[in-house]
Amino acid sequence: MKSMNKLVAVFAVCVLMSALAGCLGSDKFAQEVEKEKGAVKLVREVQRGNYDIITTEELKTLQDKKADMLIVDTMPFEESYKKEHVPGAKQFLFPIPDMVEWDVKATDGKTQEQFVELLGPDKDKLIVIYCGFVKCTRSHNGAAWAKKLGYTNVKRYPGGIFAWKGAKYPVDSVK
Known part of the structure; x- marks a missing residue:
């Protein structure tokens, strides 16, 4: 039993x-x-x-080491960048859909020449481009265009501002 x-x-x-x-x-x-x-x-x-990717931790380590790099936030200025962005990032809007041809309307009136001016003359300088989160493709457009324009050390930060905040790293804002 x-x-x-x-x-x-x-x-x-x-x-x-x-x-x-x-x-x-x-x-x-x-x-x-x-x-x-x-x-x-x-x-x-x-x-x-044809670009590389970088993680949140890798980007923070480079920032802590004060690496010579340019960080580009591809989100809209008023709705996003102004409120919060990765410290030291510059803003340059890119659209979400693939931007095969330069589209001044989709880049908030900015030209390809203005993007080159932002990226600077050093084609080998580290350029990190991000947007909001992994599924957001603004950063893909920004990174792909940097590569098309001859920049060699381009990295996309796919986690974007959401991953940065998720890691509890400080953010900047425009006052």
């Missing part, structure tokens, strides 16, 4: 664990599919743009 009770208890635990695994696992599997889509999209953008 005791062994029968143990067997029933083990069986009940197994059924419960299977049910929980099925319920929990299905969400985890669906989440993984979404993560995969995002990761593949990012990799394909990086390949298309």
Whole structure:
């Protein structure tokens, strides 16, 4: 009788664990599919743009070492950059959709020459370009255009201001 009770208890635990695994696992599997889509999209953008990427921690380390670099925030000035941006970042708006041809309207009236002026004459200087978050493609456009214009040391910071704030690093604003 005791062994029968143990067997029933083990069986009940197994059924419960299977049910929980099925319920929990299905969400985890669906989440993984979404993560995969995002990761593949990012990799394909990086390949298309021929630039590199940099993590939040790597960018913060470079800042702490006072590395010679230019950080470019590609978000809208009023809605984003003015309120908060990575310390030391300069603002230059890029659109979300792929910008194959230079579009003055999409860059808030700014020209390709103004972008080159911002990036500077040193084509080998480290340039880090970011936007809001991983799925935002403004930074892809900015990094891809920097590469098209002959800059060699271009990195996209895909985590953007959301990852920067998520790491609890300080932000600047325009007063």
